[in-house]
Amino acid sequence: MSDSNLVMTNEETAYAKINLALHVRKRLPDGYHQIETIFAFLDQGDVISVEPGAGVTLEISGQFSEGLSRTDNLVLQAAQRLAELSGVTQGARLHLDKRLPVASGIGGGSADAAATLRLLNRYWGLDHSLAALADVAKPLGADVPACVHSETCRGTGIGQDLAIIAGDDLRNHAALLINPLVGVSTADIFAAWDGVDRGALGDGSPMEIARNGRNDLQKPAVALVPILTDMLQLLDESQPVMAQMSGSGATCFALFDTLDAAAAAERHCRKAMDNIWTMIGEFR
Incomplete structure (x- = not known):
């Protein structure tokens, strides 16, 4: 071997x-x-x-x-x-x-x-x-x-x-992850959810569902970790396909058409904010 x-x-x-x-x-x-x-x-x-x-x-x-x-x-x-x-x-x-x-x-x-x-x-x-x-x-x-x-x-x-989901449409995209180095408790975020059912996930390709969907935990997470608002604003400034928080936070992500665009967004975020963790990757 x-x-x-x-x-x-x-x-x-x-x-x-x-x-x-x-x-x-x-x-x-x-x-x-x-x-x-x-x-x-x-x-x-x-x-x-x-x-x-x-x-x-x-x-x-x-x-x-x-x-x-x-x-x-x-x-x-x-x-x-x-x-x-x-x-x-x-x-x-x-x-x-x-x-x-x-x-x-x-x-x-x-x-x-x-x-x-x-x-x-x-x-x-x-x-x-x-x-x-x-x-x-x-x-x-x-x-x-x-x-x-x-x-x-x-x-x-x-x-x-x-x-x-076979043959999904994500493999032509790259993602930038950004985290404020603040750990959050999944239990605390779920506990802070307001209990309002805002409707089901849509149909379509993963990208279509993502762009038309939401993260119901983002609002309670922002309330507990206000810096998420600044992070999401920075990601939006890089003109991604979409940007949102992942899971219960505090990591946010942005999707881009190319790795180069994701790398440019990473440089923008690092120039604007100290004490952050970032990672670029392609979808499996």
């Missing part, structure tokens, strides 16, 4: 998630919310790697590793759940290179857990389908099954009833 193949086998990207639209329909008795959303994924994110080891362990490094637990972590929960359900006794020394901000509305821990399932499925030679891994992922969090697929899909229910 070549070195490049070894790297591909022993690493997996936890792709950044974007909610192109997020319609919150109602609160559910179990504390979750019924939503309708379009999940989309960029080709960038955290990176999970694995080496032989005794038991299942986790090491964490990277820009956003500070404060993350190596023992109470969705990565370990995902690995342990997969091992238990699959009867695996082989160890795995996992490493998380944390490149995405924590509590930022772009997948984060959910994407890390999903990438761990894909990586260990391959590393342990389990040969589970992505659909089977998505079922394994359901107890780990509302977004984890979508992150397992990491393909453009429509999510309903609590976000776990998924319909993959």
